[in-house]
Amino acid sequence: MIDKLQAIVGDANVMTGADRARWMKEWTGYFPSDPIAVVRPGSTEEVAAIVKLANETGTPVVPVSGNTGLAGGTQANGAIALSLDRMNRIREIRPAARTAIVEAGVILSDLHAAAEAQGLIFPLTFGAKGSAMIGGALSTNAGGSNVLRYGNTRDLVLGVEAVLPTGEIVNLMSELHKDNSGYNLKHLLIGAEGTLGIITGAVLKLAPKPQAYATAMVAVPSLDQALVLLNRLQEATGGAVEAFEYMPRNYVEAHMGLNPANRAPFDAMHDINIMVEVGATAARDVEPGPDGTVPIAAHLEQTLADMFEEGLLLDAVVAQNQAQRQAMWERREAAAEVVLGAGKPVSNNDIAVPLDKVSVFLDRMGARLQSLDPEAEPILVAHLGDGNVHYAVWLSKEDPALKDAVTEAVEDEVLRLGGSFSAEHGIGQGKLSSMARRKDKVALAAMRAIKQALDPKGILNPGKVLPPA
Amino acid sequence: MIDKLQAIVGDANVMTGADRARWMKEWTGYFPSDPIAVVRPGSTEEVAAIVKLANETGTPVVPVSGNTGLAGGTQANGAIALSLDRMNRIREIRPAARTAIVEAGVILSDLHAAAEAQGLIFPLTFGAKGSAMIGGALSTNAGGSNVLRYGNTRDLVLGVEAVLPTGEIVNLMSELHKDNSGYNLKHLLIGAEGTLGIITGAVLKLAPKPQAYATAMVAVPSLDQALVLLNRLQEATGGAVEAFEYMPRNYVEAHMGLNPANRAPFDAMHDINIMVEVGATAARDVEPGPDGTVPIAAHLEQTLADMFEEGLLLDAVVAQNQAQRQAMWERREAAAEVVLGAGKPVSNNDIAVPLDKVSVFLDRMGARLQSLDPEAEPILVAHLGDGNVHYAVWLSKEDPALKDAVTEAVEDEVLRLGGSFSAEHGIGQGKLSSMARRKDKVALAAMRAIKQALDPKGILNPGKVLPPA
Numbered sequence: 001m002i003d004k005l006q007a008i009v010g011d012a013n014v015m016t017g018a019d020r021a022r023w024m025k026e027w028t029g030y031f032p033s034d035p036i037a038v039v040r041p042g043s044t045e046e047v048a049a050i051v052k053l054a055n056e057t058g059t060p061v062v063p064v065s066g067n068t069g070l071a072g073g074t075q076a077n078g079a080i081a082l083s084l085d086r087m088n089r090i091r092e093i094r095p096a097a098r099t100a101i102v103e104a105g106v107i108l109s110d111l112h113a114a115a116e117a118q119g120l121i122f123p124l125t126f127g128a129k130g131s132a133m134i135g136g137a138l139s140t141n142a143g144g145s146n147v148l149r150y151g152n153t154r155d156l157v158l159g160v161e162a163v164l165p166t167g168e169i170v171n172l173m174s175e176l177h178k179d180n181s182g183y184n185l186k187h188l189l190i191g192a193e194g195t196l197g198i199i200t201g202a203v204l205k206l207a208p209k210p211q212a213y214a215t216a217m218v219a220v221p222s223l224d225q226a227l228v229l230l231n232r233l234q235e236a237t238g239g240a241v242e243a244f245e246y247m248p249r250n251y252v253e254a255h256m257g258l259n260p261a262n263r264a265p266f267d268a269m270h271d272i273n274i275m276v277e278v279g280a281t282a283a284r285d286v287e288p289g290p291d292g293t294v295p296i297a298a299h300l301e302q303t304l305a306d307m308f309e310e311g312l313l314l315d316a317v318v319a320q321n322q323a324q325r326q327a328m329w330e331r332r333e334a335a336a337e338v339v340l341g342a343g344k345p346v347s348n349n350d351i352a353v354p355l356d357k358v359s360v361f362l363d364r365m366g367a368r369l370q371s372l373d374p375e376a377e378p379i380l381v382a383h384l385g386d387g388n389v390h391y392a393v394w395l396s397k398e399d400p401a402l403k404d405a406v407t408e409a410v411e412d413e414v415l416r417l418g419g420s421f422s423a424e425h426g427i428g429q430g431k432l433s434s435m436a437r438r439k440d441k442v443a444l445a446a447m448r449a450i451k452q453a454l455d456p457k458g459i460l461n462p463g464k465v466l467p468p469a
Numbered sequence: 470m471i472d473k474l475q476a477i478v479g480d481a482n483v484m485t486g487a488d489r490a491r492w493m494k495e496w497t498g499y500f501p502s503d504p505i506a507v508v509r510p511g512s513t514e515e516v517a518a519i520v521k522l523a524n525e526t527g528t529p530v531v532p533v534s535g536n537t538g539l540a541g542g543t544q545a546n547g548a549i550a551l552s553l554d555r556m557n558r559i560r561e562i563r564p565a566a567r568t569a570i571v572e573a574g575v576i577l578s579d580l581h582a583a584a585e586a587q588g589l590i591f592p593l594t595f596g597a598k599g600s601a602m603i604g605g606a607l608s609t610n611a612g613g614s615n616v617l618r619y620g621n622t623r624d625l626v627l628g629v630e631a632v633l634p635t636g637e638i639v640n641l642m643s644e645l646h647k648d649n650s651g652y653n654l655k656h657l658l659i660g661a662e663g664t665l666g667i668i669t670g671a672v673l674k675l676a677p678k679p680q681a682y683a684t685a686m687v688a689v690p691s692l693d694q695a696l697v698l699l700n701r702l703q704e705a706t707g708g709a710v711e712a713f714e715y716m717p718r719n720y721v722e723a724h725m726g727l728n729p730a731n732r733a734p735f736d737a738m739h740d741i742n743i744m745v746e747v748g749a750t751a752a753r754d755v756e757p758g759p760d761g762t763v764p765i766a767a768h769l770e771q772t773l774a775d776m777f778e779e780g781l782l783l784d785a786v787v788a789q790n791q792a793q794r795q796a797m798w799e800r801r802e803a804a805a806e807v808v809l810g811a812g813k814p815v816s817n818n819d820i821a822v823p824l825d826k827v828s829v830f831l832d833r834m835g836a837r838l839q840s841l842d843p844e845a846e847p848i849l850v851a852h853l854g855d856g857n858v859h860y861a862v863w864l865s866k867e868d869p870a871l872k873d874a875v876t877e878a879v880e881d882e883v884l885r886l887g888g889s890f891s892a893e894h895g896i897g898q899g900k901l902s903s904m905a906r907r908k909d910k911v912a913l914a915a916m917r918a919i920k921q922a923l924d925p926k927g928i929l930n931p932g933k934v935l936p937p938a
Contacts, residue, residue, distance in 0.1 A: 096825060143649075176822075177616065177821070179891070180610050188652060235752055236752060238707065238709075239750060299753075355566075356565060386646040386647055388647045420645050425649070442640070452922065453921065454919070
């Protein structure tokens with residue numbers, strides 16, 4: 001097997017023994033890998049050859065890109081770990097068409113930089129952007145902090161290229177906004193976490209770079225008032241809100257505890273802290289008015305001032321320069337460090353509810369946690385603008401039964417509110433039991449039938465997404 | 470069989486013999502139907518019972534909603550025609566969440582009216598909106614004239630409910646903007662034209678009703694200049710262009726010929742006529758300025774005036790009232806009557822190319838048509854803003870070989886330009902040969918495997934979408 005893999009990608013690109021180290025541990029620490037070998041193909045054709053070989057020999061293949069997932073989707077025990085990191089070319093950026101054609105191993109922040117050099121943005125962004133890769137983002141349909149304005153990853157993808165479990169290459173690299181020619185395999189591959197095919201390339205949508213941003217931290221007395229703020233801002237700006245992120249007091253405090261340089265958002269501490277950002281894409285929103293204020297910032301400041309006067313806000317700070325804006329973003333994007341950095345046992349729950357139900361959800365969970373683990377402490381952060389809560393809980397002890405009980409309680413409350421037990425992190429292995437318990441049974445059976453049809457030997461990323469029947 | 474169907478839906482809702490008449494012919498006249506019976510279920514459970522019966526007996530079932538398709542997707546010879554017209558309830562409109570929960574038989578314009586009553590819109594719109602139904606719109610992933618701003622049908626769908634070929638009901642009626650829990654069956658069902666499941670209900674996204682529109686007819690010297698107009702308007706309004714529709718001179722003339730009340734857009738006739746509409750959703754775009762002009766209209770008028778001065782426009786007329794706006798839309802939405810109303814043999818081609826390639830495509834096709842049929846005349850209309858051209862051709866004679874040759878020539882040129890042979894009308898039966906010739910072979914095989922996995926007996930809408938292997 002190793003010989004054959006070396007023949008495909010060259011000796012230097014098949015790592016065995018200690019050379020696999022970089023791919024054996026991942027970020028969360030929960031899902032260490034022990035792959036047969038790590039193989040690093042340099043082209044789609046090499047990926048195809050590897051998968052073909054795996055199919056013939058019945059060897060599992062687990063695609064790995066940035067390895068920043070939180071659900072164990074890349075654990076590769078006894079499998080070939082197929083790393084896409086060498087396929088990191090941005091093949092083309094077409095500014096007029098606002099598209100980027102990229103390989104799966106491109107690091108998200110590298111694409112950000114390449115797009116910005118053309119006055120454009122690739123809107124997808126989240127904390128792990130410096131190491132997460134496009135292939136993983138597509139395979140998990142990653143969300144992040146700009147979904148409110150630009151949609152999830154799948155909304156930013158025009159076309160994909162992938163290697164199917166047979167080792168055949170499927171070319172769906174359309175650049176078109178309208179293309180109805182049979183079943184939508186693109187959307188089937190996106191979010192399938194590498195179990196139906198290995199995405200090797202993509203045509204991505206770029207957006208005009210907002211010519212100005214206005215960013216603020218706002219303290220509000222309740223989450224309901226936060227939604228009033230969101231709706232008022234959307235109305236004032238014509239839907240220009242890009243991020244609307246909720247951080248409770250203990251999150252802010254934990255962030256400050258990570259590093260003495262981390263500052264509090266306000267002079268006083270508040271329970272409900274919102275980071276809001278609006279982006280101006282229309283010319284009339286960036287030409288400074290008579291007083292020198294950029295209109296998009298004026299809209300934000302006026303809305304905040306009005307609401308403060310009405311007693312709907314407790315405090316607000318508008319970023320006055322890029323460094324202040326950056327500090328606001330860094331606080332939000334440190335979520336994983338905040339939650340895991342404390343070294344406490346954690347129950348991690350990435351859920352979504354209708355956005356007017358977030359406060360109900362939090363209240364009910366608070367009560368349920370009390371009975372499950374009186375010392376438990378929720379340490380959450382939320383993309384409040386789309387109802388997505390990263391509901392982590394610090395537990396009093398490392399106890400699988402307790403973790404499971406907390407997760408079940410979260411699922412109960414989420415589903416009672418019409419929500420989803422899996423919002424943006426995917427299923428991987430971490431949510432297999434939730435899938436088994438909570439997913440519509442007919443849907444689950446249809447998914448299994450599709451997996452069986454496309455991957456009858458079950459070689460692609462086995463044991464992920466679909467719980468055993 | 471008839472008895473059993475009557476037992477499910479009641480005698481009055483099983484039509485046989487002459488009672489089937491309403492469902493036997495459809496709009497284009499190319500695909501008359503001769504179903505065993507027309508069955509009109511009143512609920513998802515009844516749909517499920519019908520499909521279960523069909524599955525057990527191996528009887529084909531063809532779902533029919535508004536029957537306004539152009540590709541023969543609802544022809545039901547020797548099959549049960551399952552009409553969704555009785556399932557026409559708008560179950561709920563939730564203004565705060567901006568969602569509508571509807572049954573598949575809701576007529577598109579009825580949903581438009583219900584949304585508008587709440588100050589919202591359901592953005593999907595096209596000529597057949599007065600009889601087309603939601604089920605068909607989703608099953609074909611319909612496009613239309615607002616795709617530029619709001620996306621295709623699939624971009625407007627949060628959740629679906631469907632009956633699978635086994636007769637089981639799959640409930641994916643999520644209202645969430647983030648829900649990553651396994652393979653995306655929603656997107657697989659949307660656009661599958663009823664071959665993988667019968668969509669019975671949906672959760673749809675509504676959008677804020679633009680508080681003002683500004684609509685104009687513009688004559689430009691070239692399609693390249695039309696794109697300059699589009700980009701300038703997008704920049705001036707921050708992406709508020711809702712429609713950007715191209716009608717050549719012979720289209721305008723044919724429309725005038727349909728009815729003496731149909732007027733020319735300008736005093737003089739021009740070769741390239743564009744209908745453009747911008748919609749204002751931000752408060753600052755609708756409050757009249759000192760001179761009484763609504764800002765969104767001022768942006769449009771200013772952009773047109775600037776370009777006229779630069780010699781980039783030949784003529785422009787801005788609608789001064791709702792009646793003038795309506796007349797502009799009616800001209801555009803009369804496309805099907807314009808093309809088919811002349812009673813000439815027609816080759817119909819719904820294609821898309823990158824939008825900066827539309828003029829190249831038209832030039833090349835003009836030359837090729839000359840050699841295929843010197844008397845042929847293209848009679849096209851285009852959603853120019855997304856590169857989607859309805860490239861109809863009036864032919865000199867009714868001749869299947871000629872039609873096929875024209876279609877092949879269109880496909881050649883479209884694919885050379887990186888386009889799609891099927892943009893928004895779907896495959897049905899009309900484009901089966903194009904699918905066989907042009908679709909990526911690996912993709913086609915994967916689609917067949919999925920169809921086989923979900924519908925092993927092939928009972929759901931057989932003979933559509935997938936050409937014989």
